[in-house]
Structures are given as structure tokens and as C-alpha cells.
Amino acid sequence: MSKRVxxxxxxxxxxxxxxxxAQAQFKKPKIGFLPGVVDPFYQVMQLGVEKAAKDLGVDVxxxxxxxxxxxxxxxxxxxxxxxxxxxYIITAPTDKDQMVGPLKSAVDHGIKVITVDTFLGDGDYxxxxxxxPISYIGSDNVEGGRIAADGLGKAIGGKGTxxxxxxxxxxxxxxxxxxxxxxxxxxxxxxxxxxxxxxxxDDENKAAQQTAAILTREPNLAGVFGTNVFSAxxxxxxxxxxxxxxxxxxxAYDATKQAIELMNKGVVSLVLAQKPFDMGYMAVQxxxxxxxxxxxxxxxxxxxxxxxxxxxxxxxxxxxxxYQVPDK
Amino acid sequence: xxxxxxxxxxxxIVTERAVRAARGGDxxxxxxxxxxxxxxxxxxxxWAWVFLGLMVLFFVVAVPLTSxxxxxxxxxxxxxxxxxxxxxxxxxGLGQTFVIITAGIDLSVGWVMSLASxxxxxxxxxxxxxxxxxxPSVLVGFAxxxxxxxxxxxxxxxxxxxxxxxxxIVTLGTxxxxxxxxxxxxxxxxxxxxxxxxxxxxxxxxxxxxxGDGGGLYFLQRPEVGGELLRRMDIVLPYPVIVTAFVVAxxxxxxxxxxxxxxxxxxxxxxxxxxxxxxxxDRRIIMLYMLSAxxxxxxxxxxxxxxxxxxxxxxxxxxxxxxxAVIIGGVSMSGGSGTVIGTVIGxxxxxxxxxxxxxxxxxxxxxxxxxxxxxxxxVLIDQSRDxxxxxxxxxxxx
Amino acid sequence: xxxxxxxxxxxxxxxxxxxAVVKMSLDVRRGEVVGLLGDNGAGKSTLIKCVSGxxxxxxxxxxxxxxxxxxxxxxxxxxxxxxxxxxxxALANNLDVSANIFLGREVKKRRFGGLVxxxxxxxxxxxxxxxxxxxxxxxxxxxxxxxNLSGGQRQAVxxxxxxxxxxxxxxxxxxxxxxxxxxxxxxxELIRTLRERGVPVILITHILPxxxxxxxxxxxxxxGRKVAEKATAHTxxxxxxxxxxxxxxxxxx
Numbered sequence: 006m007s008k009r010v011x012x013x014x015x016x017x018x019x020x021x022x023x024x025x026x027a028q029a030q031f032k033k034p035k036i037g038f039l040p041g042v043v044d045p046f047y048q049v050m051q052l053g054v055e056k057a058a059k060d061l062g063v064d065v066x067x068x069x070x071x072x073x074x075x076x077x078x079x080x081x082x083x084x085x086x087x088x089x090x091x092x093y094i095i096t097a098p099t100d101k102d103q104m105v106g107p108l109k110s111a112v113d114h115g116i117k118v119i120t121v122d123t124f125l126g127d128g129d130y131x132x133x134x135x136x137x138p139i140s141y142i143g144s145d146n147v148e149g150g151r152i153a154a155d156g157l158g159k160a161i162g163g164k165g166t167x168x169x170x171x172x173x174x175x176x177x178x179x180x181x182x183x184x185x186x187x188x189x190x191x192x193x194x195x196x197x198x199x200x201x202x203x204x205x206x207d208d209e210n211k212a213a214q215q216t217a218a219i220l221t222r223e224p225n226l227a228g229v230f231g232t233n234v235f236s237a238x239x240x241x242x243x244x245x246x247x248x249x250x251x252x253x254x255x256x257a258y259d260a261t262k263q264a265i266e267l268m269n270k271g272v273v274s275l276v277l278a279q280k281p282f283d284m285g286y287m288a289v290q291x292x293x294x295x296x297x298x299x300x301x302x303x304x305x306x307x308x309x310x311x312x313x314x315x316x317x318x319x320x321x322x323x324x325x326x327x328y329q330v331p332d333k
Numbered sequence: 334x335x336x337x338x339x340x341x342x343x344x345x346i347v348t349e350r351a352v353r354a355a356r357g358g359d360x361x362x363x364x365x366x367x368x369x370x371x372x373x374x375x376x377x378x379x380w381a382w383v384f385l386g387l388m389v390l391f392f393v394v395a396v397p398l399t400s401x402x403x404x405x406x407x408x409x410x411x412x413x414x415x416x417x418x419x420x421x422x423x424x425x426g427l428g429q430t431f432v433i434i435t436a437g438i439d440l441s442v443g444w445v446m447s448l449a450s451x452x453x454x455x456x457x458x459x460x461x462x463x464x465x466x467x468x469p470s471v472l473v474g475f476a477x478x479x480x481x482x483x484x485x486x487x488x489x490x491x492x493x494x495x496x497x498x499x500x501x502i503v504t505l506g507t508x509x510x511x512x513x514x515x516x517x518x519x520x521x522x523x524x525x526x527x528x529x530x531x532x533x534x535x536x537x538x539x540x541x542x543x544x545g546d547g548g549g550l551y552f553l554q555r556p557e558v559g560g561e562l563l564r565r566m567d568i569v570l571p572y573p574v575i576v577t578a579f580v581v582a583x584x585x586x587x588x589x590x591x592x593x594x595x596x597x598x599x600x601x602x603x604x605x606x607x608x609x610x611x612x613x614x615d616r617r618i619i620m621l622y623m624l625s626a627x628x629x630x631x632x633x634x635x636x637x638x639x640x641x642x643x644x645x646x647x648x649x650x651x652x653x654x655x656x657x658a659v660i661i662g663g664v665s666m667s668g669g670s671g672t673v674i675g676t677v678i679g680x681x682x683x684x685x686x687x688x689x690x691x692x693x694x695x696x697x698x699x700x701x702x703x704x705x706x707x708x709x710x711x712v713l714i715d716q717s718r719d720x721x722x723x724x725x726x727x728x729x730x731x
Numbered sequence: 732x733x734x735x736x737x738x739x740x741x742x743x744x745x746x747x748x749x750x751a752v753v754k755m756s757l758d759v760r761r762g763e764v765v766g767l768l769g770d771n772g773a774g775k776s777t778l779i780k781c782v783s784g785x786x787x788x789x790x791x792x793x794x795x796x797x798x799x800x801x802x803x804x805x806x807x808x809x810x811x812x813x814x815x816x817x818x819x820x821a822l823a824n825n826l827d828v829s830a831n832i833f834l835g836r837e838v839k840k841r842r843f844g845g846l847v848x849x850x851x852x853x854x855x856x857x858x859x860x861x862x863x864x865x866x867x868x869x870x871x872x873x874x875x876x877x878x879n880l881s882g883g884q885r886q887a888v889x890x891x892x893x894x895x896x897x898x899x900x901x902x903x904x905x906x907x908x909x910x911x912x913x914x915x916x917x918x919x920e921l922i923r924t925l926r927e928r929g930v931p932v933i934l935i936t937h938i939l940p941x942x943x944x945x946x947x948x949x950x951x952x953x954x955g956r957k958v959a960e961k962a963t964a965h966t967x968x969x970x971x972x973x974x975x976x977x978x979x980x981x982x983x984x
Contacts, residue, residue: 084691088691173646206646
């Protein structure tokens with residue numbers, strides 16, 4: 006055999022033995038990542054997951070549901086469980102009640118669950134009705150709703166009518182935002198009338214339609230709160246199309262490039278950036294820590310917000326929280 | 334009743350010419366197929382089976398290869414998952430099969446499933462909260478879900494047959510109405526607060542199997558185990574799969590062994606012939622669309638049991654998959670041919686594909702591209718039968 | 732024998748703006764073959780479809796077998812004993828021969844202690860084979876869809892269907908259309924045999940030799956009206972053609 010072939014075989018053997026030895030040394034967990042749907046928020050989360058996987062040397066299997074819903078997320082979850090090689094699943098449950106069954110079934114099969122962005126039950130995994138997930142890593146959405154209400158209330162001068170456009174019912178994240186928003190509005194700006202929420206089911210076109218309808222019905226509408234990527238995008242588009250950019254204040258949850266563009270155009274006055282990268286990165290860290298035997302992982306981690314407005318949007322320390330996926 | 338009596342002077346010469354033509358391979362004149370033609374027709378009928386088999390084989394080989402041996406496609410758990418995954422698409426596709434055989438279509442099945450899910454959830458919650466025990470509550474839920482669905486099907490059938498509006502348009506219209514009704518009844522949210530016990534009906538199975546030490550076979554009752562034993566537990570024949578199997582068997586019987594099924598084929602073969610032969614066409618059409626809606630209703634009820642909640646958006650993504658399953662299964666969109674087992678194969682192809690892609694760690698979006706291609710291939714193969722038989726493209730207009 | 736089996740009085744059929752049949756009156760007696768002639772669009776097919784229950788006439792009365800007859804559906808006409816072989820055969824291509832012969836009147840069998848009714852395919856197949864044998868029609872395969880059969884064979888199936896149900900009145904709309912010359916003769920023999928058995932036949936044709944071969948009487952229609960009614964023996968081709976093209980018309984025919 007030629008020298009080249011021999012060298013290749015030698016290198017191959019060395020590589021195989023070392024990797025086998027390395028594997029034998031510490032049990033690297035295999036992690037599944039099953040977010041909610043295709044959108045910039047979860048794409049940034051995936052960046053976090055992949056970076057952590059690289060840094061910590063673990064494998065991640067990712068499946069992203071094409072549309073939001075338990076009928077679509079569950080078969081993907083079932084298939085991931087059936088693989089038999091996953092130790093952890095990091096997921097954003099698409100319904101806080103309906104996904105309890107399927108995820109419990111995953112736990113029964115020996116897979117541990119970490120929820121990101123949305124939670125199961127009431128999010129309290131210590132004293133609440135659902136206790137099996139390791140942790141919930143996400144924003145304190147109720148607080149986020151309050152911040153949005155503060156921002157919008159101030160921007161419209163404390164009086165007028167505002168409208169909430171939201172995505173799916175029975176999802177913990179947007180539910181929390183709506184709750185926080187309504188509470189804060191009632192407390193701090195009692196003269197402001199709150200309409201909605203309408204559900205656009207993660208369809209930006211529908212969000213635009215619904216907002217446009219409200220704009221025609223309420224000629225004195227002062228502000229709109231879009232509770233996530235699609236809601237904010239659609240609502241913003243509707244405001245622009247109605248020629249009301251600048252007159253109707255829009256507060257957007259989720260800092261997509263589109264939302265920032267609208268801010269630069271003067272349509273959106275406040276953007277709440279969550280930290281999906283942190284959520285993804287930490288979830289993987291938690292999985293690795295749990296696999297290594299750590300037992301004191303916090304059952305709830307709030308990842309906080311970056312509040313972006315016209316003043317600080319150019320500041321790089323803030324701009325880094327805008328959801329962007331680097332061009333491949 | 335009638336019988337032809339006495340001999341009528343023969344029409345033998347009709348057949349003499351036929352025999353001569355048959356030797357020449359002229360199908361149109363002889364009505365007899367050559368062996369090569371027979372083989373081609375046979376292949377065109379079983380291609381879906383072959384494709385499914387090849388696909389399964391592919392995944393069985395490829396999955397362990399790409400995962401370094403840590404993941405296996407050929408496991409009982411995977412098989413049961415696939416069976417559970419086809420339940421909604423298959424149920425929607427069953428009624429759709431009947432309807433498409435008559436060259437109609439039912440675009441409302443997805444939203445009817447949602448409506449049934451909402452209705453059954455409300456009914457179960459209501460009857461349980463007013464004191465009815467668990468199992469009767471579930472029966473009430475089924476009655477509400479399937480009954481409500483059948484009512485929609487009745488409306489579809491009446492408008493299509495009596496008012497002579499094309500099925501495409503009617504079912505499109507009712508799909509919107511049903512959708513609105515589902516949203517309104519669920520008050521725009523998921524219907525929750527159902528008794529926890531129904532989760533067992535929607536997820537448990539007939540047989541449980543725990544392999545290895547301390548294991549065993551358990552019937553009907555989920556064994557109360559934990560830890561390692563629980564991890565190794567496999568379910569065999571979950572209840573929703575059993576219910577679906579019964580519905581499939583009943584559908585097969587209905588289509589192939591009853592007068593109703595024969596008339597279904599007749600309606601698809603020639604509406605004119607059906608009318609003039611005295612088939613009560615209007616009644617049949619109404620029954621067909623009620624059937625299509627009822628199977629969707631069953632799917633909605635099973636979904637409620639599985640997720641212990643009624644959801645008004647649950648059926649939406651499934652409509653097109655159900656039609657794809659029916660077409661892949663060999664039902665011709667122009668009507669007249671098709672089988673129930675074909676639709677089962679079609680649904681299996683879709684589910685095996687999705688599962689296999691996840692196991693290969695390939696983006697599940699590829700499933701859409703593959704399914705789209707398979708659907709087009711299915712239609713091409715269906716049309717190729719005309720070519721095989723030497724007929725002009727598009728069939729003979731008789 | 733003198734009382735007509737079928738009696739049509741002043742039948743009128745209108746499709747929207749088109750008047751297809753106007754005040755047609757017609758009698759058919761037992762044991763006679765009546766030819767219904769006319770050019771394309773004369774209204775012959777429409778008329779017989781009113782008799783067979785496919786269309787409902789706007790005006791006029793039909794009496795069959797001594798009783799007034801209102802055929803709301805084609806099945807009503809078939810049950811009364813009127814069998815029709817349509818010009819387009821009205822066969823289902825995707826079904827086999829015996830399914831076609833029994834279309835609409837399938838024979839059922841009770842099973843499982845009377846709980847379910849299934850199709851009695853065996854019985855229907857046997858009966859079909861008997862009928863075809865008695866007509867001396869042989870097919871290579873009785874259980875294949877008839878879409879593979881030739882025009883003549885499909886005609887044979889349509890004829891077998893009408894014959895099996897032992898009609899009291901047989902209506903045939905252009906039955907020799909798809910047939911070669913020898914087969915056409917066979918069909919005409921069948922018509923003669925039916926007449927011998929006492930079964931009257933309404934034969935729609937535009938092939939005058941056929942009309943002269945088997946009919947006792949001919950009625951000519953033109954633009955929806957009856958323009959002539961003659962005993963076959965007392966007329967000739969030239970005359971009939973003149974009636975058919977509208978060059979001649981008998982008053983109050």
C-alpha cells in the first residue's frame with residue numbers, strides 16, 4: 006500500500022481511538038431543540054443554542070415547526086423522543102396546557118425537559134401544577150407587559166384609546182404580556198381605554214388586517230401594542246399604510262429588524278428586546294450541568310429586557326439585542 | 334322479477350371481431366389487454382406500496398448510519414408513533430376518499446375537525462361538571478363532536494345536491510362558517526378545564542410492554558411503575574389507533590361491500606348513468622358529505638382526548654395533507670376509482686417521511702418538497718393508465 | 732290489445748328559452764314497434780326522456796298500462812316497467828358488466844344475523860352471465876371495468892341491461908350507432924323478437940332502412956312537433972325525408 010494510504014489509515018485510527026476515549030471520559034448529553042415556530046426570535050435563540058453546543062462540545066438535534074400549534078409540534082416531539090438517543094429536550098411549548106401530556110410522556114421515556122420562552126402550567130415548577138421541567142428560562146413577560154404599558158402610556162400622554170394585537174391564545178408568553186399591560190395601564194394610566202386583544206395566530210397579514218380594522222373603527226386610536234414579532238410587524242404595517250405613522254404610537258415586543266426600521270421611520274416608539282440568545286445558551290448550559298450532576302439549578306430564570314427607543318437605538322451596547330441572524 | 338327467457342338470436346359476430354382484434358393488441362377494439370399492458374397497469378396500481386416500502390427501507394438503513402448507531406428507525410416505539418401520527422390525517426382522508434371518488438371535494442374537513450374538538454370539549458366539561466361520570470361524559474363529547482360535524486356535512490350535501498352548487502365552492506364557504514363558529518364557541522381560546530381522566534382515553538393503550546428485567550406484558554391497565562421500568566415501557570396499540578382502525582375497517586366495508594359504496598363509484602364513473610339508472614343521487618350525495626364530516630368529527634374528538642383540551646385551530650394544517658394522502662393513495666381527482674387502503678398508504682407515506690427526516694436530523698421542511706413531488710408523480714401515474722391502454726390522452730369521452 | 736300501453740297527450744317540454752317538444756301526442760300498443768324519426772334537434776331524445784323520467788314535462792299527460800303516470804324519477808319509470816337504452820348508453824365506465832346491468836337495482840344479501848346488508852355479487856354475476864349467454868354475447872372477462880370494451884360490446888351491455896329487467900316497454904335511442912353491419916342486423920332481430928313476445932318498442936333512429944326493416948308505424952318529428960304519422964307499409968323513404976327536413980307537414984298529425 007502506498008505511503009499516503011497508510012498515513013491516512015494511521016490518522017483515522019488515532020482519531021477514532023481518541024474520540025472513543027474522550028467519549029468514555031465524560032457522558033456528553035445529547036440535546037434536542039424544539040422551538041415554537043419559524044421566526045427571527047427563535048432563530049436568534051437557535052444561534053445561542055448552537056454557540057453553547059460548540060463551546061461545551063455537545064450535539065444538538067434541531068427541528069423547527071413550520072407553523073404554530075400542538076398538532077404540528079407534537080409529531081416532531083414524538084419523533085425526537087422515538088430516536089432514543091436524546092437526553093434533554095429544550096422546547097418552547099406551543100400551549101401551556103395541551104403540551105403537558107406529550108412532554109410528560111417524553112419525561113417518562115427518560116428525557117428531561119427545559120422550557121424556554123413559554124412555560125407549562127403556571128410557570129412555577131416548584132409549587133405549581135406542573136413540576137417536571139428542570140427549569141423555565143425566559144422573559145418575565147408580565148413585567149414586559151408592564152414596561153410596554155408604561156412606555157405607551159407616557160407616549161400618548163396618559164389618555165386615549167389603545168389596542169392590543171396578540172398571537173395565539175393559551176400561550177404563556179403573550180398571555181403574560183397582555184396581563185401585565187392591562188394591569189399597569191389600569192394602575193398608572195386609568196384614563197386610557199384598552200381594546201383587544203385580537204389573535205392573529207402568528208400571521209402577520211392578519212395582524213395588519215385586524216389593526217387596520219381597528220384604525221378605521223376608532224379614528225382617535227392613540228396607540229397599539231404588538232405582543233410579538235408578527236403582531237408588531239403587522240400592526241406597524243397597518244399604521245404606516247393608514248398614513249398614521251407618528252400619530253399612532255406603536256410599542257413592539259421583540260426587536261426584529263423590521264421593528265427597528267419602523268422605529269427609525271418614527272412609527273414605533275418603543276421596542277422591547279428579549280434576550281433569546283441568552284435563553285438558548287443558558288438552556289444548553291443547564292442541560293450539561295444537570296448531566297454532570299448539578300442539583301441546584303434555579304427552576305426559573307428571567308432573562309430580562311433591553312428597552313430600545315429612539316434615543317438609544319444607535320448605541321451598540323443596546324443594538325446588539327436586535328434580532329439578527331448573520332448572513333451565512 | 335325479470336329474467337330473459339328463451340334464446341334470442343346470437344350476437345356472436347360481435348365477439349369474433351373482438352377476438353381478432355385482441356390478437357392484434359388493439360385494446361379499444363377488443364377490450365382485452367396484452368400481458369405487457371396488464372403488467373403496466375398492475376404496477377401503476379401498486380406503486381404507492383412499493384414507494385412506501387422503499388422509503389421505509391431507506392430510513393432503516395440510513396438512520397443508524399448517520400447517527401453512528403445511536404438511533405434506530407426500526408423500533409416498536411417509532412412504529413407506534415407513526416400510527417398515532419397518521420390518525421388525524423387518515424380520518425380526514427377517509428371521508429374525503431369517498432367524496433373524491435365521486436369527483437367532488439370537501440374543503441371543510443379541517444375546520445370541521447376543529448369545530449368537533451371544541452364541541453366535544455365543551456360537552457365533556459359540561460356533562461362532567463354537572464355530575465356525569467367520566468366515561469358517559471366522554472360518550473356525550475363524542476356525540477356532540479360527531480353530531481355537530483355531521484350536521485355541517487348535511488348542509489354541505491344539501492346545497493351541493495339540491496342547489497347544484499359545485500362542491501369546491503360550497504365546502505369552501507362552509508369551512509369559513511364553521512371556522513367562525515369554532516372561534517366563537519371556544520371564545521377565541523383553548524377550551525380547558527376538562528377532567529384529567531380523559532387523558533387516559535386519548536393516550537393510553539391496549540397493551541403495555543416492558544422489556545428486560547422486571548418487565549412483562551400488561552393489558553388494558555397502565556402499570557404503575559417508575560424510573561428505569563417506566564423508561565423502557567412501550568405502548569402497543571394506543572386507543573386512538575384502535576378507534577381509527579375500526580373506522581378504517583368500516584369504511585372499507587362500506588365502500589367495497591355495500592350498495593352505498595357501489596353507488597359511490599357509479600356517481601364518480603358517470604353522474605348521468607347514475608341518474609338514469611334510478612340511483613337516488615341527491616340522497617347519496619348528502620350521505621357522502623355527512624360521512625366526510627363525521628370522520629373529521631371523530632378526528633376532532635380524538636384530538637380533544639389526546640390533548641385534554643378543545644382547540645379551534647387544530648384542523649387547519651391538516652386539510653391539504655389529507656387531500657395529498659388521498660391522491661397519493663391512488664384516488665383519481667376526476668372520480669370513479671380509488672380505495673380506502675390507498676388512502677391509508679398515502680397517510681403512512683406522509684408520516685413515515687416526517688418521522689424519518691427527524692431521525693436523520695434533516696430539516697423537517699424537506700417533507701413538504703418530497704410530498705409535493707410524490708403527489709405530482711401520483712397524478713402522472715394515474716394519467717399514464719390511459720397511455721398504457723392505447724387510449725387518446727384524457728380518456729375516451731363516452 | 733286495442734287499448735294503448737303508452738299514451739302521451741299534448742306533451743310540451745321547455746328548457747329555459749328553448750322549446751324542445753311541443754304538444755306531442757303518441758300511442759304505443761302492445762306488440763308493435765313504433766319508429767320515431769327526425770333530424771338532429773327534432774326533439775326525439777327529449778321526448779323519450781320525458782317518458783323515462785329523466786325530464787319532467789311542462790304540459791301534457793302520460794298514461795301507462797291504463798293508469799296516469801307521473802314519473803318523478805327515472806327509478807319510477809323503471810319500476811313501472813319502462814327500460815331505456817340511451818344514445819350515450821348511460822353506462823358507468825369504471826364498473827364491470829354485472830355492476831352495470833344491475834346499476835341502481837343491486838341485489839343485496841343479509842349477513843350476520845340480518846344486521847348488515849352487503850352486495851350479493853355472486854348472484855348478480857350469475858344472472859348477468861345467464862342473460863349474456865341467452866343473448867349469445869360472450870366477453871373475455873366479466874369482472875373488468877367496461878371502459879376497456881369496444882363500442883359494440885358496450886352496446887351489448889346496455890342491451891343486456893334493458894333485456895334483463897323484462898320491460899313492458901322498451902325504448903331504444905339510436906341503438907345501432909356504434910355497430911358494424913352484422914351487429915346492426917342482430918339488434919334488429921332482437922327488436923323483432925321483443926315484438927313477438929308482446930313487448931312494444933319505441934325505436935328512435937335516423938337510419939331509414941332500419942325503420943323500414945322493423946317498424947309497424949313511423950312518427951316523424953320536426954322542431955319539436957309531430958309532422959307525420961304513417962303506417963310503415965304505406966310510406967316510402969323519399970316521403971319520410973321530406974317530412975324530416977320540414978318540407979312537408981301533415982296538419983294535426
